Amino acid sequence: MKKLLTVVLSLVLVASLLAGCGTDNNSTGNNSSFNLNNEIVVVSREEGSGTRGAFVELTGVEAKDDNGNTVDRTYEEAIVYNGTNQVLTAVAGNEYAIGYISTGSLNNTVRPLKIDGVEPTTENIKNGSYKIARPFNIATKGDVSEITQDFIDFIMSKEGQEIVSDSFIAVDDNPSPYAGSKPSGKVIVAGSTSVTPVMEKLREAYLEINPNAEIEIHSTGSSAGMQAAITGTADIGMASRDLKDSEKAELDYLAIAIDGIAVINNPTNTIDDLALEQVTKIFTGEIIKWSDIK
C-alpha cells in the first residue's frame, strides 16, 4: 500500500515537473513580441581586452575627467564577458542585449548595427565611412635590414594580404605576388597582442617560402612594441591602433590590416541603426531603454 502511494506520488511529481517545463517553453514563445520599453542589456568585454580598449577609445566611452585622469566610463551594470564567443552567445540569447565584437567574428545569430546609417561592411570600413575601426600598424625605424624589408614585402604581397584577410580586412585589394630575394637573417617583431596571432600566421607562411629566415615574435602590447622599435630592440613594432604623434616622429609606419568593431544586437530587435553618439550614451549608461533612442 505504502509502496503504491510512493510510486503514485513520484509519478505526480515528475508529471508536474514536465508540465512546468512545458509552460515555460510556451512563455518563451510568447515573449518574442519585442517591447521597446524594456531596459537595454549592455554587454561588454573585460578590462585589458584589446577590443574593449579600442571600442571605448573610438566611441568616446573613455574620456578625461576634470582632473585630467583617463576614465573608462563603461556602464556599471554592463554584463562583462572575457571572450568574443560569449558575447555572441549572450547577445543571440537576449532580445534586449547590445554588445560589440570584431567584424571578423560576426555570424548570423546577431545583427551588426549601422552606425550613423553606415553598415560595417568591408568596403565601408576600408573607405573610412564606418567609424568604429582601427588599423593594425607595423612600424620600423630608419633604414631596415634586407631580411626585414623582405618580410614586410611579403606581408604586403598577395600571399600575405590573403592571410590577413582570413580574420581581418586587407588594406590592399590588388597586391602583386611576392617576388622577394629570400635573404637569410633574423627579424625581431614586437608589439600588440591583437596583431600577434595574424603575425604568427604570416611568419609560418613566410618561413615556408624562405626557410633561411628566422623570425621572433614578442607579444608585449602596442605601446611596448613601438618603444622597442624606437630603441632598436625590435626590427618591426606592431600596434593595434594609430600611432601617437611622438611615435610618428620617430618611426616609419604602415597599416597591414584594418579591424572593424561591429556593434551588435539581437535580430528580433526593431532598431538597426544608431548614431555614434547614441552608442556612447548606451555604453556609458546615459540611455537606459530602447525606447529612449530616437
Next chain:
Amino acid sequence: MKKNFLEKFMEIIFFISASASIISVVLICVFMFAGGIPAIKEIGLFDFLLGKKWSPSNVPPSFGILPMILGSIYVTFGAILIGLPIGVLTAVFLSKFCPRKIYRYLKPAVNLMAGIPSIVYGFFGMVVLVPFISNVFGGNGNSILTASILLGIMILPTIIGLSESAIRSVPKSYYEGAIALGASHETAVMFAVLPAAKSGIFASIVLGIGRAIGETMAVVMVAGNQARMPNGILRGIRTLTANIVMEMGYAADLHREALIATGMILFIFILFINGVFSILKRRMN
C-alpha cells in the same frame, strides 16, 4: 642484504611520492604570497580589501576588491541555501528510504554529477537558466540568483555523498531505540538518526562552501561579472575567481599583481574553510 636494500629503496620512493604533494602545496603558498604581498603593499591593504572600485585601466587606476569578496560570499551563501536542503533530503532518501532497485541507478547518477566538467554546467546555465530566470523574475537573467542556483546544483554531489555516509555511520541502536519507543520509520530517521549525523552534515556544508567559492568557469558564464557593489539578487555580480580568470589574459604590471593578490585572498578563504573542515572531521571521529 638484497631484501634490505629493496626495502630501503621502496621506502624512499614512497617518501618522495608523499613529499611531492606537500611540496607543491608549499610552493603554491610561497608563489601566492610572494606575488600578492608586493601588490597589496603598493595599493594599500585597506584600499585593496575595502575599496569599492575596480578599474585597472583608468589613469590613475583603482584596485578595490570588496565587490568581488562580497560577490563570492553572496553567491556561495545562495548556493548553500539551495543545495543544502535538497542535498540532505536526498541523502536521507538514499540511505533510509530508497529501494535497492532504484538505488542502483540513483547513486551512479549522483556520482556522475560530480564528474561533469564545470564549463558544461556553465553552458547549461547560460542557455537554459539565464533565459528562464529572465522570463520568470525579470531582469537580464545574469544574476546572483542564477549563479546561486547553478552552484547549488553543482555542490549537490559533495553534500549528498558526505551526508549519506554520515547518516549510514550512525549506530543502528539509535534507529532501533526510536522504533522500540513506538516511533514510525519516518520519525525515527528524521528525529533520531539525522540529528546524530549532524557533524558529518556540517562537514558536507563546509566542503560545499569550498567547492562553491572556488568555482570559476560556470560562474563566469552566468553571473554577469560586473565589478561593482552587489545591488540586488536579480542583478549581476563578479566573484573573486571570475575576476582573476577574466582579466589575467591581458593584464600587465600592477594589474597583474593585483590579480595574483586577489588569488591570495581566495587562497586564505580556502585555507580557513579547510581548517574548519578538519576541526569538524576530528570532532566527528
